Amino acid sequence: MTIRAVIRGVGHYLPERVVPNSELESLVETSDEWIKSRSGIERRHFAAEGETTSVLATHAARAALADAGMEGEDIDAIILATSTADLTFPSAATMVQANIGMTKGFAFDVQAVCAGYVYALTTANALILSGQAKRVLVIGAETFSRLMDWTDRSTCVLFGDGAGALVLEAQTGDGTASDRGILATDLHSDGRFKDILYVDGGTSTGTTGHLRMAGKEVFRHAVEKLAETAHACLEKAGLTSGDVTWIVPHQANIRIIEGTAKKMQLPMDRVVVTVQDHGNTSAASIPLALSVGKARGQIKEGDLIVTEAIGGGLAWGSVVLRW
Numbered sequence: 001m002t003i004r005a006v007i008r009g010v011g012h013y014l015p016e017r018v019v020p021n022s023e024l025e026s027l028v029e030t031s032d033e034w035i036k037s038r039s040g041i042e043r044r045h046f047a048a049e050g051e052t053t054s055v056l057a058t059h060a061a062r063a064a065l066a067d068a069g070m071e072g073e074d075i076d077a078i079i080l081a082t083s084t085a086d087l088t089f090p091s092a093a094t095m096v097q098a099n100i101g102m103t104k105g106f107a108f109d110v111q112a113v114c115a116g117y118v119y120a121l122t123t124a125n126a127l128i129l130s131g132q133a134k135r136v137l138v139i140g141a142e143t144f145s146r147l148m149d150w151t152d153r154s155t156c157v158l159f160g161d162g163a164g165a166l167v168l169e170a171q172t173g174d175g176t177a178s179d180r181g182i183l184a185t186d187l188h189s190d191g192r193f194k195d196i197l198y199v200d201g202g203t204s205t206g207t208t209g210h211l212r213m214a215g216k217e218v219f220r221h222a223v224e225k226l227a228e229t230a231h232a233c234l235e236k237a238g239l240t241s242g243d244v245t246w247i248v249p250h251q252a253n254i255r256i257i258e259g260t261a262k263k264m265q266l267p268m269d270r271v272v273v274t275v276q277d278h279g280n281t282s283a284a285s286i287p288l289a290l291s292v293g294k295a296r297g298q299i300k301e302g303d304l305i306v307t308e309a310i311g312g313g314l315a316w317g318s319v320v321l322r323w
Helices: 032-039 053-068 092-099 113-130 191-196 215-236 254-263 282-296
Strands: 002-013 017-020 043-046 077-081 106-110 135-143 161-173 181-189 197-199 211-213 304-311 315-322
Touching: 002 053, 002 113, 002 181, 002 282, 032 254, 043 161, 053 092, 053 135, 053 161, 053 282, 077 092, 077 113, 092 106, 092 135, 106 113, 113 135, 113 161, 113 181, 113 282, 113 304, 113 315, 135 282, 161 181, 161 282, 181 215, 191 197, 191 215, 215 254, 215 304, 215 315, 282 304
Parallel strands: 077 106, 077 135
Antiparallel strands: 002 161, 017 043, 135 161, 181 315, 197 211, 304 315
16 A cells, blocks of 8 residues: 545635736736736736735635645644745744644745745655655745836736645555555756846845746746656656646746647646636645636546646746546
């Protein structure tokens, strides 16, 4: 028998405020058509004043726990993927720990920007396989609206706020690709490409900073690297693109999503797409899309899912799992 990290519950949370493309026309020289044609984004959610990343994460965590039929005390560990934690320290994960009434175990943040959730899932899988934890709450949550330069139309129209979460539990499987749970993971980074996607501030520089991106360069790396990591992860699991039920990608840009699907030789009707409603929510986008995909009736038990992401670093990776 083989131990697998199996999904027991999923949930998400979006701030109440919806910001359509038209609202951004008063801030920068842009239009609904310009934004949609270049990104596929039609609207996004912005957090309210005082609605921090840990608040969003707590809502998503509670939704995932309810879906799993669990409470905070049933969880052994929390991993929260975010680049926009409330404070320099303590971690946003420990704030969620307190909010959900979890008094045992441990909680920590993971920072790999838009790739954060695949890093968090990989870490949670390792904790479960090693016996360090039986149940892990894996959250992605961001308030990227607070990192925007509202004079830069190439970036400020792309991002939104939100949170999503999964509950993973150790269960036994047969050790084959038909098992439920995480079947394979694949992570990469290359610090030589820091300057094409970064925030020009941080704690040791004394400023919060704003997001900066060389869009064409990011696009070029994204399509190539996402397809490569997805194929590598499938190979580790002993599977091929033909076995995939759904691609659930990082929701950055519809062109990147389409380009990656094409390289994987999969049609768009086998891709869960939410970018039009949420924009790029960085580390939150994959769990958001998984939760929405399940709520829509797209994702069902037994489906084989490939999820992949790339973000600043550059950092990228993928996870193959059976729902």
